[in-house]
Amino acid sequence: MLVALGFLMVGLFMYLILSKRATPVVGLILVPVAFGVAAGAGLGIGDMITDGIKSLAPTAALLFFAIIFFGIMIDVGLFDPLVSFILRLVRNDPARLVVGTAVLALVVSLDGDGSTTFIIVTSALLPLYLKLGVSPVVLTVVAGLANATMNILPWGGPTVRAATALGVSPSDVFVPMIPSLVAGLIIVLLFALHLGVMERRRIGALVFESERVLVGASSGGSGSGAASTGAGGGGADAGDDEVTGRFIDGLDPNRPTLRPKLLWFNAALTITLLTVLVIDILPIPVLFMIAASIALAVNFPQVKEQGEAIARHSSSIVSVVAMVFAAAVLTGVFQGTGMVESMASWLMGIIPPSLGPYLAVITGVLSIPFTFFMTNDAFYFGILPVLSETAATYGIEPVEMARASITGQAVHMQSPLVPAILLLVTLAGVGLADHHKKVLWRATVVSLTMLVVGVLLGQIPFG
Known part of the structure; x- marks a missing residue:
């Protein structure tokens, strides 16, 4: 149930934004609230959103x-x-x-x-x-x-998060990459x-x-x-x-x-x-x-x-700060309802054992959409450890999983959950949908290029 609601929430939000049927502020608030209520949050959705706002308040002030x-x-x-x-x-x-x-x-x-x-x-x-x-x-x-x-x-940020989550050295993650x-x-x-x-x-x-x-x-x-x-x-x-x-x-x-x-x-x-x-x-x-x-x-x-x-x-101030606090609604509902954990567990369940030896590359590919739709903290501290623990049974080292996980950052930084990109489009007077239409496929190419080079040089195992 939570898995389906999570994917539907993300899909509806992206559709409304890219089709320009709703502004980012409206989409970031109304869509998560509706799906949070459907997920059984009830009046507790207020605490979830408040937690999200607290986490992003320093960013809004910045x-x-x-x-x-x-x-x-x-x-x-x-x-x-x-x-x-x-x-x-x-x-x-x-x-x-x-x-x-x-x-x-x-x-x-x-x-x-x-x-x-x-x-x-x-x-x-x-x-x-x-x-x-x-x-x-x-x-x-x-x-x-x-x-x-x-x-x-x-x-x-992401390299340190990945290293911390898996208990490895940041330099061991970054230098080979x-x-x-x-x-x-x-x-x-x-x-x-x-x-x-x-x-x-x-x-x-x-x-x-x-x-x-x-x-x-x-x-x-x-x-x-x-x-x-x-x-x-x-x-x-x-x-x-x-x-x-x-x-x-x-x-x-x-x-x-x-x-x-x-x-x-x-x-x-x-x-x-x-x-x-x-x-x-x-x-x-x-x-x-x-x-x-x-x-x-x-x-x-x-x-x-x-x-x-x-x-x-x-x-400019009103536009960007409003989007930051609106993004806090999506973040709070995603984490407060348990959608993130449910989606991660579901994903692990559908990966067949035959793909186990390729989990490092799979992690790199998954980091592209996952870090776009959720915060780095949610991905690196919530999902990556689960993926790494499973990969260890196939002989894949945690540091190798960490390297693969950071290749999706080119796409992550375009996410409406990243305050910096909201600031960029606001200062430039550009619509977020117009930015996404031109940048997302290019960012995906950059991420996949980094992943492929890591595989070819042996820094990320393949099979």
Whole structure:
């Protein structure tokens, strides 16, 4: 019963989101509540949801104040020089911009925190996407893939969880998987290059068509070749302004929120924040709360200005925090009703003994959908130990099972249960369904590539 309800709940939720019949917030709340009641939770569903909210409250606080902090840094002009520098490097080439997005995301992801990566990448590069007319969905896909692939770093989370759950060393899990990580990163860069080339062709075709229409209209109106050229040139400039309007607004050199005299202070504050974040001496939500308060007080000393600064980013704050708390409903019901444990036990029961020697590879494959539909904690501490115990009867070591289990992270990080990806799509102004349609199959390719390389190099046993 619980198994069927669990799979039906997941299937209905994904259908509603991908078909755009419900927003993520509505789907994440109403679907789990309905299925939780059907599972016999009764009034206890309130405690389940409350437990889920408690577990995600620190994340909500982190995202709330992180959006405020980096929003202020954008307002005051901290990233303007960086954006201008990157613009000179990409030379108005969409392909270079998209590949540059992947490289920047890979580098920033070394800190192990997806939220920070997405805030920095989006803040620096989204204006360029808008200027060149490149789809922001491409940004979320490339940044999401790059960060997700790097998520198997020992300090990223899943590797430590897998090692802890099975009682093995994180280094024994991660180091042999470095070739798989490299292979995954190569696939990400190839996807970025392909998407960039496709955008270059699309934008080039649009510009050509626009100029052809404008020149044709001008020729018909003036009857003069010279006049036609002039009008056509003017029309093209107007079209460029329309495409780049949001970019010009975002980097307006005369916007009233600029604080050029505080550039070095804001840069030092940001660097200090990121340094302390990596050192991990204080909880990340606390760091962003303190940093956001300092940024507000120094850059906008007047109370009215501080209120306006927060209000400018209120839409992003409300959207992402609402989705975080909504995700807590799905997490709470999944775990509180026992659906996760039931689904794991059912899965183990349907695996025939003849497939026992292949349990490591099966675990790698299962990690793709399982970590998408549940938290890493639920998978690594609830399901992986059961799989590993069964695999041990076929001579498969726990460390080998741990390596296989982390290959699904490229897909996991695209899950609506991951707050960082909700932050990414919110900042980029992209619908979660639009992001999923382009990213999920690519993330699956990355995960399977990492699994196959691990098998070929003998780090993950096959048979």
